[in-house]
């Protein structure tokens with residue numbers, strides 16, 4: 029009966045959004061580095077949206093939220109999700 033809606037705040041636009049609609053960036057506990065989507069550790073969230081992603085990159089919002097360096101490759105892989113192909117449909121194939 030409990031609604032499974034979990035709200036998280038986007039680091040760029042500061043809106044509270046359903047976690048399923050956000051990208052999660054995780055700083056792994058124990059110094060394991062930065063990872064997308066899953067893992068135990070401190071998390072930051074950003075909308076699956078070009079403006080929010082660009083803002084996060086330019087203003088280093090993920091770095092601040094996680095208090096860690098975020099490699100360009102992390103941001104690039106999020107960008108490729110935006111540009112490429114809906115990731116959901118590629119997974120369904």
Ligand SMILES: [Zn+2]
Pocket residue numbers: 038039040041042043074075077080
């Ligand atoms: Zn946002």
